[in-house]
Amino acid sequence: MNDRPPSTPENAPRLPLIRIRGLTFRRGRTLVLNNLNLDIRRQGITALIGPSGCGKTTLLRIITGQLRPHRGSVQVDGVEVSRLPRKQLLELRKRMGMLFQNGALFSDLSVFDNVAFPLREHTGLSKDLIHILVLLKLQAVGLRGAHDLNPEQLSGGMARRAAMARAMAMDPMLMMYDEPFTGQDPISMGMLLSLVQRLNHLLGMTSIVVSHDIQEVLSIADDVCILSDGRIIEQGTPELLRRSKTPLVRQFLDAAPDGPVPFHYTASSLERDLAWES
Amino acid sequence: MGNRNLELTVGCFVLIGFVAFLLLSLKVSTLDNLQSGDNYLVTVSFNNIGGLKAKAPVKLSGVSIGWVESIDIDRMDYQAHVTMKISNRYDNLPSDSSARIYTSGLLGEQYVGLSPGGEEAFLGDGDKILISDDALALEDVIGQLLYQKAAGD
Amino acid sequence: MARSTKRAPPWGAVREAVLDGLRGTGRGTLEGVTTLGRAILFLLLVLPQLPGLLRRPRLLLEQIYRVGFLSLLIIVVSGFFIGMVLALQGYNTLVNFGAEESLGVLVALSLTRELGPVVTALLFAGRAGSALTAEIGLMKTTEQLAAMEMMAVDPLQRVIGPRLLAGLFCMPLLAAIFSVVGVYGGYFVGVGLLGVDTNVFWSQMQAAVNFSEDVWSGIIKSIVFGFVVSWIAVFQGYDSAPTSAGIGAATTRTVVISSLAVLGLDYVLTALMFN
Numbered sequence: 130m131n132d133r134p135p136s137t138p139e140n141a142p143r144l145p146l147i148r149i150r151g152l153t154f155r156r157g158r159t160l161v162l163n164n165l166n167l168d169i170r171r172q173g174i175t176a177l178i179g180p181s182g183c184g185k186t187t188l189l190r191i192i193t194g195q196l197r198p199h200r201g202s203v204q205v206d207g208v209e210v211s212r213l214p215r216k217q218l219l220e221l222r223k224r225m226g227m228l229f230q231n232g233a234l235f236s237d238l239s240v241f242d243n244v245a246f247p248l249r250e251h252t253g254l255s256k257d258l259i260h261i262l263v264l265l266k267l268q269a270v271g272l273r274g275a276h277d278l279n280p281e282q283l284s285g286g287m288a289r290r291a292a293m294a295r296a297m298a299m300d301p302m303l304m305m306y307d308e309p310f311t312g313q314d315p316i317s318m319g320m321l322l323s324l325v326q327r328l329n330h331l332l333g334m335t336s337i338v339v340s341h342d343i344q345e346v347l348s349i350a351d352d353v354c355i356l357s358d359g360r361i362i363e364q365g366t367p368e369l370l371r372r373s374k375t376p377l378v379r380q381f382l383d384a385a386p387d388g389p390v391p392f393h394y395t396a397s398s399l400e401r402d403l404a405w406e407s
Numbered sequence: 408m409g410n411r412n413l414e415l416t417v418g419c420f421v422l423i424g425f426v427a428f429l430l431l432s433l434k435v436s437t438l439d440n441l442q443s444g445d446n447y448l449v450t451v452s453f454n455n456i457g458g459l460k461a462k463a464p465v466k467l468s469g470v471s472i473g474w475v476e477s478i479d480i481d482r483m484d485y486q487a488h489v490t491m492k493i494s495n496r497y498d499n500l501p502s503d504s505s506a507r508i509y510t511s512g513l514l515g516e517q518y519v520g521l522s523p524g525g526e527e528a529f530l531g532d533g534d535k536i537l538i539s540d541d542a543l544a545l546e547d548v549i550g551q552l553l554y555q556k557a558a559g560d
Numbered sequence: 561m562a563r564s565t566k567r568a569p570p571w572g573a574v575r576e577a578v579l580d581g582l583r584g585t586g587r588g589t590l591e592g593v594t595t596l597g598r599a600i601l602f603l604l605l606v607l608p609q610l611p612g613l614l615r616r617p618r619l620l621l622e623q624i625y626r627v628g629f630l631s632l633l634i635i636v637v638s639g640f641f642i643g644m645v646l647a648l649q650g651y652n653t654l655v656n657f658g659a660e661e662s663l664g665v666l667v668a669l670s671l672t673r674e675l676g677p678v679v680t681a682l683l684f685a686g687r688a689g690s691a692l693t694a695e696i697g698l699m700k701t702t703e704q705l706a707a708m709e710m711m712a713v714d715p716l717q718r719v720i721g722p723r724l725l726a727g728l729f730c731m732p733l734l735a736a737i738f739s740v741v742g743v744y745g746g747y748f749v750g751v752g753l754l755g756v757d758t759n760v761f762w763s764q765m766q767a768a769v770n771f772s773e774d775v776w777s778g779i780i781k782s783i784v785f786g787f788v789v790s791w792i793a794v795f796q797g798y799d800s801a802p803t804s805a806g807i808g809a810a811t812t813r814t815v816v817i818s819s820l821a822v823l824g825l826d827y828v829l830t831a832l833m834f835n
Contacts, residue, residue: 193710222712233707236698247711250718292707299711410618417621420629424733427740428779434762435668435743436769 144207146171146303146335147192152201154187154359161187163359165201169352174329174336176346176367178381179356185339188356189305192337193225194218206302223251226296227305232288234280234295240267241276244295251299266294270324286317293324297332304329306338310345318342322349343382347371355381445495446473447532451506452486457517457542459508464518465491466509472497475519491519493530501526505538517542599795606794609717610725619722620729627688627723627790628730632737634687635680639671639738642679643745646670650746651754663756664765667746668739672769672778676739678826681785684731685818689793692723693814696797697807705798720798724790731786732779739778777833784825789818 145168154162161184169175177185190196191203194210203210208221234243244263248254254262267273270290280288289309296304306325310318326349329336340346347353347367355363355370355378363370363378370378380388396402456478465473473493481488493500503524510517521536530536613620650666696719699705705715743765750756769775793814800810 195706195709219712219714222710225710227707227710229703229707231702233703235704235708236702247713250711250713295711413621413625416629417624420624420632421733423632424628424730424737427733427736430740431672431736431775432771435672435740435765436771436775437766 145169146206148204150202152198152203154191154198160359165360167354167361171335172333173351174338174349175352175354176350177337177339177354177356178343183356184359185356186307189307189339193222193227223299224301225303226301228292228296228309230308230311232292234288234292236280240278240291243291244298247298266298270294286313289321302334304334304336308339310340310342318345325349446492447495449491449493449530449534449536451489451536451539452481453489453539453541454486455541456487457508457544459517465493466518467521498529500530502528502530504536506536507540508542598799602795603791606716606720606724609721612717613721613725620725623722623726624730627726631684631687631734634683635734635738636741638683639741640745642675643667643742644749647746647749651750660756661760661764663750664761665768668743668765668769669774671739671742672774676735677778677781677785678822680735680738681789681822682819685789685815689789689814689818690811692793693797693811694807696794697800697810701802720794723794727790728786732782735782781829784829785822788821792818
């Protein structure tokens, strides 16, 4: 499996880009991911949703090789990530892009230099060519006019769009978005949504979107995975999920305050806690 | 900050730093030009060296011509045995020169002062200076003064 | 005391308190040792990245500007004042022995051997060290380091390496500048205000200060201090908890630990070099 050559156009659609089998990850004694299986198909947008703290971000970090799993296999484009030496891992990451929650733009560089950063680090392209490429990427996210601003001069939504341009600078095969819509007003949320969708189809990438904004993310996703208690409890198209009868899926989609995920954090009985004082 | 300005500022900073080093080595301290280069060993014995220490200067007419290399006790005659290194530039010291321990100022550090003699032969490596005068012990001087005063009364 | 005769001493509570104290000490020791271990591992990961930096002098240049040049003002001002105070205090003592012509010696030896390297290192820890920690800690908190790693760029090489090397390079320069400015501060007070003879001031100084012993040992000290302070600063930033409270605590730790390390190492180095 490991020595399989990178996908060719013929077999590309059939094989999933990411194949996860029996993935287990512990943090201290708590089991964050428990024997998780997941396939993510090529050139689609996969939404990864689930209650806070269920291990979504951890899963992204394992896919990118920032965290190493305790058990199981993670293959990205046929390459086993979990046992990859550091050098090859860095090579693989050049083909991945990740958008962090708040953009994570380098605060000491201008927007232009931020987007140019990966190009300058990894390609020997000439100054003029990098200039053109960066302006094109910024044009794609609508920020060409803001190229000489500093990150602190941008609004939250603009910072995320600039970070998106940076993450796409190397034309990755895989884009990951870690809660890209959190705390955005409806307008900039709409912009980000259409950007994710448009860029995915235009550039033929595969996208994974981790989000809590269920209705919004369902509107652009081709595939939805619901993660709970360290495993995938439901996977399918948005239509399939909307018709699901599973209580947890229902609670999540209907945003019900109480259900399989309890409103109260696990505690001893209220009477006992209150009686303690006297 | 532009590329050129950055280079200029850092260049100035490094230059100031190196000028500081230069001042430290030339203006504040002495580079040890005596210690480097060739020199020869001369020994001398004293009854009492007072506070003389290794590395103390050896002077001729007030000019440093070398330094004290080591001090120990002669096992035969229990005298202080001082080994000095003298620069080869001063290789024409008469063999009957004499050595004496002086103090620079009233409380300053002690050094070996040489007075040239009249012989035609010169001191060479490993030679011994035969005429020596001890350190002036301050307590002896004071004692002598008191004694004279008492005797005078 | 009187109360304890009335009421039986609560032995259980006392025992608990003693055990708590011992546990606290044990925990502190273990934490200290593991932190030291992490710091050493961190250094072992950073050191191999340093030679590659010579191919990217621009990164180093930026950090020399921020770590070195921006510390210049505080170093010059402090150096001048310390030199002036040394001369004033020294003169008042020396004049009692009629030895005021040794003023230059006193000022220059104090500065080149001790105050130059030590005070520069302390100021450096407060000025540049804390800034380094806060900057790296903030880059970690805002996921800039993680983003860099995601772009297949090693933050140890890109962020940590240049800062460590710049600190190592700048400290001896700053210490030398401090000493020289201090000597001129002493000259200003001693010769300008107190009336010591110019020629005596310089000639006595030159006769007594030895380059290979006094000046050189000060330079070695400042190189060691530069390395240790920068190491502590970048490690604390990299190791900080990714919250605003975490950055604050890490910045404080940088200043406290590097000050203690500088003073402790100063004693060790002095004992090694002057004996």
